[in-house]
Amino acid sequence: MRGVFRSSASRGLVDDELLHALGERASVVYVPQLACPGSAPRAFVRVEIARLLGWPENRIRVRVPFLGGGFGAKLYIKLEALVSALSLLTKRPVKVSLTMEEQFFTITRHASTFRIKSGVTREGRLLARECEVWWNGGAYADVGPRVTQKSGFTAPGPYDIEHAAIDSYALYTNLPPAGALRGFGIPQLVWAYESHTDMIARELGIDPVEFRRRNLLREGRPQATGTLMRDAAIEKVLERLSALMDWEQSFDRGSGAVRKGRGIAVGFKACISPTTSVAAVTVNADGSCIVHCSTVDMGQGSDTAMAQIAGEVLNMPAESVSVVHSDTDVTPYDMATLGSRSLYHMGNAVKLAAEDALKKLQQLKSELQLPAEAPIPAIFRKKYGMQAGNVVGSGSFVPAYSPPDANGLTDNATPFWMVGASGVEVEVDTETGRVRVSRLVNVADVGTPVNPRIVETQLSGAAIMQLGFTLFEKMQFDDSGQLRNASLAEYKIPGLLDLPGEIVNEAVVAAQKTGPFGAKGVGETGTFGVSPAIANAIHDAVGVRLTSLPLSAEAVFQALSK
């Protein structure tokens, strides 16, 4: 098995009665997770360890300290059960720390191969799309089957296509196991369908933005599963991206050795469903508040968001709200911190819990015949004669969901849609193949941001991370499947010298009606469009089409030399 999974992706353009099949190749290579250390165990981990040991859940306690970013590496249990077993055997505390080299073998992003074929009229209307996606899951399943299904069904892209067929396959191979990595498989899909969509537009001589505009999946229209689109501001995202890119203006492609190009791409994602979040909100006698929830803040800012949500309901500043970190003896059940689900699911649970607490406070006020405007401490002082007691509200949130039928159809595939688009301007050195991104614009529908600054940094960080996956990150396996570059010396991740010249991030004005205060997840959205936008811009600059990631200088140079 080779490490780089090249594949044939073919595209057909249906011209009235003519069909061209153009031989193309599209693939995505392995990248390791490289999460910062620390495991993110939760109720989910407790369930697994309890099952393995045959113990009741209350005999197992999983606490989460401060930890580094996960990006998908910390979903399913990996080392937790081993640590538990070692500790039981030795009757001593056990700590396992992985070296960077070991991290490379623990979990990777799925390499994928996507064969895509579309039928389109001369006027530029997409009529049909056939998608076949192969996910290389490595030696163990981890979350791979869920990536295959929960993301696989979005493979035709955010377009209104009458006839869509999707096959999505999870594969076992003799390579390191693959899981989710910032996007749950979506960046691999968008990479292929947005490169492909751009090729169709350019082949038909239609402007790439205009071609997308004609075919966008609009509000109320059915997605490939049959689920009607709701609160997905795809059109707005495309239009804002076009405006921020000055797309209607002429663009100087340069002359001489360095040529310039620009490209865009838009992607969307469903959220894994059905999943449950439970929260408790305690209001203390002094009017301060504690949120108990098992969402693990690994840097995405969930503690801040949950405090803001509880504070908003209880009409108190976020600074008066503290958030207790995940501890299975203390914090209520949560499925897991993954797939940009927390702000929506746990945010709704925290909002319900805070509303429950508020209702109880109001009941107390009326029982104690206190005026509506009485401050919280006055309630407890009157009830207990001193600063004592507290009120506990609880909230549980499970979104509605319909599982797909035998044909993959469902009227409710996801609790919400995430929409992300990127546009880039690049400079391509035709003598070396080196690609420099001079401008990167990321536009997203995140609903109504709870914390706009955090939203901006999430979009930016995700896009820069994806820039590494796009331009240079690649796990290199030899013919026998041995990894040859398991270190940061040989596997480079983006640093300060790899940043685009300018980065613009924008969340469009939108609302997720079912989300807490109109919000929805954002952690992965910035990754969606980056890879195809760059490939499209390279094509725009120098006329070569790359269909395998990464878009390294060597790959560009070789394509130019053909």
Place this chain on the structure above:
Amino acid sequence: MRKTVRFRLNGETVEAEVAPHETLVEVLQEDFGLYGARESCGQGLCGCCTVLVDARAVSGCLYLASLAEGAEVVTVESGSELDAVQQAFIESSAFQCGFCTPGFVLMTRQLLEENPDPSEDEIRHYLSGNLCRCAAYPEIIEAVKLAARKSRDKARSG
């Protein structure tokens, strides 16, 4: 083969029994409970384990603890309150998970001592040996500029 090493750690004289293979970052964590410097790549390439030895930034994951004999070692935990650099990192949202932040803070301090008014290009080059997987880089550049401004203002008024 353990030997006693005496050095100054964040202003206090300390000693530790160290084995020849033990690194400074291991001794800081295991003997002194200081977890600010962390090993990530283990090759001196990511900057997460940065500590100052005799006022010079070194990779704590490669620096043998026994070499610290008689040295002045400073970690991110030094000082009782946040300095201008740390304050600027908070104000600029210059970290997400925070794992790499101690290294960035120490390198930024060293940069500003050498060059109180660095250009954006100088900042990118000076900190290019520090990696942030969350990619909070644009915010880090903002933070360094802000810290430089704060330090210059303080120097002027002080």
